[in-house]
Structures are given as C-alpha cells and as structure tokens.
Amino acid sequence: MYLKELFIDNFRNLKKQKIEFSNKINILYGKNAQGKSNILEIIRLLSIGKSFRNSKNNEMVNYNSSYFYIKGVFDDDIDKKIIEISYKKDQNRVIRINNNKIKYTIQLVGNILTTIFSPEDLNIIKGSPSIRRRYIDTTISMIRRNYLYNLLQYNKVLYNRNKLLKELRFNSSNKELLNILDEQIVNYGSKIILYRQQYIKNLDIVIKKLLYDISGENANLKYENNINIDTENIIDIKSKYLDNLKNSQKNDIKYCQTQFGPHRDDFKFNINGYNSKIYSSQGQQRTAVLCLKLGEQEIILKETGSKPILLLDDVMSELDMDRQKYIYNMIQGSQVIITHVDKKDIDGNKYLHIQDGFINEE
Numbered sequence: 001m002y003l004k005e006l007f008i009d010n011f012r013n014l015k016k017q018k019i020e021f022s023n024k025i026n027i028l029y030g031k032n033a034q035g036k037s038n039i040l041e042i043i044r045l046l047s048i049g050k051s052f053r054n055s056k057n058n059e060m061v062n063y064n065s066s067y068f069y070i071k072g073v074f075d076d077d078i079d080k081k082i083i084e085i086s087y088k089k090d091q092n093r094v095i096r097i098n099n100n101k102i103k104y105t106i107q108l109v110g111n112i113l114t115t116i117f118s119p120e121d122l123n124i125i126k127g128s129p130s131i132r133r134r135y136i137d138t139t140i141s142m143i144r145r146n147y148l149y150n151l152l153q154y155n156k157v158l159y160n161r162n163k164l165l166k167e168l169r170f171n172s173s174n175k176e177l178l179n180i181l182d183e184q185i186v187n188y189g190s191k192i193i194l195y196r197q198q199y200i201k202n203l204d205i206v207i208k209k210l211l212y213d214i215s216g217e218n219a220n221l222k223y224e225n226n227i228n229i230d231t232e233n234i235i236d237i238k239s240k241y242l243d244n245l246k247n248s249q250k251n252d253i254k255y256c257q258t259q260f261g262p263h264r265d266d267f268k269f270n271i272n273g274y275n276s277k278i279y280s281s282q283g284q285q286r287t288a289v290l291c292l293k294l295g296e297q298e299i300i301l302k303e304t305g306s307k308p309i310l311l312l313d314d315v316m317s318e319l320d321m322d323r324q325k326y327i328y329n330m331i332q333g334s335q336v337i338i339t340h341v342d343k344k345d346i347d348g349n350k351y352l353h354i355q356d357g358f359i360n361e362e
C-alpha cells in the first residue's frame with residue numbers, strides 16, 4: 001500500500017492542508033524547522049499509532065489549538081484504506097479505519113507498513129538494550145499480528161509479578177499466586193523470545209549480504225536471551241524459562257525484581273566479529289543501522305508480500321556518495337519519502353517544498 005493523500009489539521013507547526021504523494025520517490029525539502037520531520041511523524045503515527053520521537057498526544061497538538069486531526073488515504077491496485085486519528089486535549093484519542101472506530105491501537109498495527117530511518121536510529125547500535133528491544137518489537141508487531149498482544153500481556157503480568165515480589169518480601173503467605181504468575185509469564189514470554197529469535201535469525205541472513213555489498217565487511221547478528229536458550233522449540237523454551245523463574249524466586253523476592261525473561265534480552269550486531277556498539281567507528285555504526293533498516297524492508301516484504309513505505313528523515317546527508325547510491329538502487333520500486341534541506345543531488349519523482357509548515361508542490 002502506498003500513501004496517496006494526507007490531510008493535516010493542527011498537527012504541530014503544520015498548516016491545515018492536503019498533500020498528494022507519488023507512489024515512487026518523494027523529496028520533501030526545505031530549510032530547518034519548517035515541518036519536514038513532522039510530516040514523517042504523522043505517517044508513522046498512522047502506521048503504528050506511536051510517534052517515532054516518543055512524543056505524547058498533547059505535545060503534537062499545535063501550540064495554539066486544543067486538538068489535532070490527521071488522515072491518510074492509502075491505496076494499492078486492489079484495496080484502499082483510510083486511516084484517521086483525531087485527538088482532543090485531555091480526551092481519548094480516536095482512531096478510525098475506513099470510517100470504523102477501533103477500540104485498541106493494537107488493531108491499527110499491521111494495516112499500513114512503514115520503515116523509518118532517522119539520525120536518532122544510531123542509538124539502536126549505540127544505545128541501551130531497551131532501545132534495541134523496542135526496535136525489534138515494533139517491526140515484529142507489524143508482521144505478526146498476535147505479537148503485540150503477547151507483549152502487552154507480558155508487560156502486565158511482569159508488572160503484577162514485581163508488585164507481588166515486593167509484598168512477599170515482608171509476607172510469604174501468597175507464594176501460590178507467584179507460581180500462578182510464573183506460569184502466565186512463561187506463556188507470554190516464551191512466544192516473545194521465539195518470535196524475536198526467528199526475526200533476528202532472518203535479519204542476520206539478509207544483513208550479511210547487505211553489509212558485504214556495501215563495505216565488504218562481515219556482519220553477524222545474535223539474539224541474546226538471559227535464559228540462555230538456543231532452540232526454536234517452544235516447549236523447550238517454556239520448560240527452561242520456567243525452571244529459571246522457579247530457581248530465582250528467592251533472589252527475585254530479595255531484590256523485588258524479575259530477573260529472567262525477555263524484558264532483559266538484547267541483540268548484538270557484530271562487524272568482523274566485534275560488537276559494533278563498542279568497537280565500530282561512527283561511519284561503521286551508521287552503515288550498520290542502514291543495513292538494519294534495509295534488511296527490515298526485505299523481511300517485511302518477504303513475510304507480508306507488501307513493500308513498506310520507506311521514510312528517510314534527513315539521513316542522506318550523513319552518508320557518503322557510495323552509500324547514497326546503494327540506497328537509491330535498493331529503494332527503487334518502493335514508495336519513499338525523503339526529507340532533505342536541499343533539493344540538489346537527490347533524484348525524485350515528486351518534489352515537495354515546505355516552508356513555515358506549508359507544502360508547495362512543483
């Protein structure tokens with residue numbers, strides 16, 4: 001599905017307007033602070049219901065207003081989807097798909113597939129494990145419908161388990177409840193581990209080729225679960241996971257924290273055998289993120305049969321000419337929206353100039 005039209009009202013600095021896009025390469029250009037990234041933020045919001053800057057709804061409402069409304073019309077040869085999000089300050093956000101109000105954001109995820117690549121994504125390599133977990137969780141949620149549900153349930157049970165651990169520290173009478181929660185947490189958590197392992201394994205295959213083509217280096221991606229399981233057999237995962245939880249109950253109560261489970265997992269991106277987070281240069285780390293994003297595109301296409309819309313937020317200027325050319329070759333055939341300060345040096349099918357929150361087509 002590609003984005004055909006966008007309607008915007010009171011979203012950040014953007015003026016009320018309708019924007020039409022090409023189903024190929026769109027160059028959205030303009031000086032700093034004109035609203036380029038805000039447009040990509042809207043598209044990602046319509047895709048996964050969350051801001052890629054982690055902003056709250058209140059923060060995305062125009063300073064002088066009390067609401068925002070955004071609508072995307074998406075199309076392909078067979079189908080058409082209209083996604084609308086309206087938000088009034090201090091009220092619940094309303095999401096509609098083809099005019100039908102949905103109850104939970106989880107129902108939105110997977111309808112419109114997008115991949116976003118922005119300068120902050122360097123933190124996927126450089127940052128903490130929680131950033132890497134969030135990154136893979138978002139992508140897997142788009143391609144596996146029940147994944148997000150499992151994740152939300154897991155977090156709920158984890159919260160309840162940690163709360164109970166605190167109580168048990170002073171009163172050990174409720175040990176039975178801990179055993180019940182352990183069974184529940186293993187049920188949800190095992191699926192998360194399995195899906196993440198499978199995703200990283202598939203991504204590893206794709207990324208090996210990408211990195212070798214770009215820089216002649218060897219990539220290796222490895223999912224690291226703190227239960228130390230290296231199997232895709234869900235029964236084995238569950239049994240080892242449960243053993244770990246049971247064995248650590250005493251310690252967990254002492255520290256009032258659940259020590260084992262996917263909320264503590266991570267993945268490593270190794271280049272030529274060395275952890276990129278620690279040993280790579282800034283340029284190598286940028287290339288690593290580029291591989292993650294292009295690899296993500298390939299996996300989404302393989303798993304769903306559709307190419308995601310690619311949102312490139314001001315990343316071209318940070319890459320050398322060879323890497324820029326490589327991206328151009330890879331993105332042909334996808335719908336791409338590239339933000340850039342200047343129009344020069346970028347070949348596109350449609351140019352959109354933005355100034356003070358308003359777009360002029362050329």
Ligand SMILES: Nc1ncnc2c1ncn2[C@@H]1O[C@H](COP(=O)(O)OP(=O)(O)OP(=O)(O)O)[C@@H](O)[C@H]1O
Pocket residue numbers: 011012013014030031032033034035036037038039059060061062063064314339341
């Ligand atoms: N809630 C809001 N209401 C009004 N304006 C806002 C709001 N939130 C952010 N802005 C403003 O929107 C403007 C455009 O931001 P945006 O990040 O889209 O810029 P940009 O064109 O991508 O710039 P750059 O090239 O510097 O990254 C900024 O000046 C910012 O202060």
